[in-house]
Amino acid sequence: MSTKKAVCSVAPLALRIVAECPVSKARACDLRLPHCTVNTPVFMPVGTQGTMKGITVDQLEDLGCQICLGNTYHLGMRPGPELIEKVNGLHGFMNWKRNLLTDSGGFQMVSLVELSEVSEEGVRFRSPYDGKEILLTPEQSIAIQNSLGSDIMMQLDDVVSSTVTGPRVEEAMKRSIRWLDRCIAANKNPDRQNLFAIIQGGLNAELRKACLDEMTKRDVPGFAIGGLSGGEEKDDFWKMVTLSTDHLPREKPRYLMGVGYAVDLVVCVALGCDMFDCVFPTRTARFGSALVPWGSLQIKQKQFAKDFQPIDPDCQCATCRRHSRTYLHALFKTDTAAMHHITIHNIAYQLTLMRSVRQSIIEQRFPEFVRQFMRRMFPLREQYPAWAVEALASVNITLD
Numbered sequence: 001m002s003t004k005k006a007v008c009s010v011a012p013l014a015l016r017i018v019a020e021c022p023v024s025k026a027r028a029c030d031l032r033l034p035h036c037t038v039n040t041p042v043f044m045p046v047g048t049q050g051t052m053k054g055i056t057v058d059q060l061e062d063l064g065c066q067i068c069l070g071n072t073y074h075l076g077m078r079p080g081p082e083l084i085e086k087v088n089g090l091h092g093f094m095n096w097k098r099n100l101l102t103d104s105g106g107f108q109m110v111s112l113v114e115l116s117e118v119s120e121e122g123v124r125f126r127s128p129y130d131g132k133e134i135l136l137t138p139e140q141s142i143a144i145q146n147s148l149g150s151d152i153m154m155q156l157d158d159v160v161s162s163t164v165t166g167p168r169v170e171e172a173m174k175r176s177i178r179w180l181d182r183c184i185a186a187n188k189n190p191d192r193q194n195l196f197a198i199i200q201g202g203l204n205a206e207l208r209k210a211c212l213d214e215m216t217k218r219d220v221p222g223f224a225i226g227g228l229s230g231g232e233e234k235d236d237f238w239k240m241v242t243l244s245t246d247h248l249p250r251e252k253p254r255y256l257m258g259v260g261y262a263v264d265l266v267v268c269v270a271l272g273c274d275m276f277d278c279v280f281p282t283r284t285a286r287f288g289s290a291l292v293p294w295g296s297l298q299i300k301q302k303q304f305a306k307d308f309q310p311i312d313p314d315c316q317c318a319t320c321r322r323h324s325r326t327y328l329h330a331l332f333k334t335d336t337a338a339m340h341h342i343t344i345h346n347i348a349y350q351l352t353l354m355r356s357v358r359q360s361i362i363e364q365r366f367p368e369f370v371r372q373f374m375r376r377m378f379p380l381r382e383q384y385p386a387w388a389v390e391a392l393a394s395v396n397i398t399l400d
Contacts, residue, residue: 089149245272
């Protein structure tokens with residue numbers, strides 16, 4: 001077992017590398033943050049407005065979640081940072097005793113593109129709630145996040161869709177570097193809130209490398225890989241991920257933003273990523289899709305009307321211990337509680353998957369774990385996604 005260790009010098013965060021895969025770039029770390037230690041690789045559920053949709057804080061704790069997300073843009077709009085600050089920040093507002101990561105609000109440049117306009121000063125939004133015009137600057141993004149009191153804050157970056165090409169990509173990348181410096185200067189709580197930089201550059205390897213070179217000169221506590229998972233081809237996606245991990249500091253956490261499909265998680269751990277987030281497991285639950293090691297079950301389909309098995313017989317979540325597919329199928333027709341039960345299961349699935357990945361790295365059997373995972377997810381070898389096969393081969397993991 002590898003026991004190499006590295007500690008980040010920034011006070012409110014320390015990264016200890018517990019084990020590294022001798023074949024790939026996968027690694028298992030302990031990420032010490034103000035509210036608890038996070039075991040990586042880790043999937044972080046997304047709670048946009050101070051809650052996970054369809055699940056309570058107590059249930060999230062019971063699932064063993066060590067860190068979850070809040071959304072700076074939406075929380076800054078409603079209920080507002082002043083109110084949240086009065087109840088000891090987002091931790092107090094949610095009554096969440098573990099770690100929080102808040103995004104910067106920058107992603108809304110893409111998700112609310114028709115309502116936003118970017119300039120060097122910041123991003124001007126028209127509120128989707130009341131139509132009011134708002135200017136979000138790097139300084140204001142950090143001020144809101146300081147009020148929220150998150151353990152990890154994200155810099156405001158200039159975000160463009162991953163399918164955009166041309167001069168706008170370089171403009172956004174260079175502006176993100178300038179905005180990073182403004183975010184660093186604006187942080188009032190560097191002793192207890194960790195500011196992460198976000199690597200941009202689109203699908204252009206030269207631009208992404210230039211951004212990596214510049215941003216890694218800043219002594220920030222961690223780095224995120226941004227601007228991906230937005231509809232680009234998977235071949236382009238994984239190559240930008242591995243380019244980024246090749247040049248990010250070994251002793252600092254690496255956060256791949258917006259990734260949540262099981263195959264993507266396993267492959268990107270192999271490529272050297274530590275942290276992930278996505279709305280996928282909670283959003284897909286609301287449509288009746290339950291995640292399982294062989295893909296997903298569409299619980300609303302007729303085939304489950306008389307199926308008395310749990311969603312996954314091997315799953316130990318509260319939903320699988322107590323309820324059958326038949327019950328959930330029937331409930332979906334009459335009660336939103338069905339969405340709640342499947343949400344619990346889907347988050348449990350994601351967290352359990354990442355714990356299994358971590359254990360395989362510590363036990364020095366990660367390549368075999370990947371092969372077993374792929375065999376179960378895709379019963380036939382020809383079903384393996386070509387991009388995943390190529391990505392894994394690039395880090396010396398060959399599939400059967």
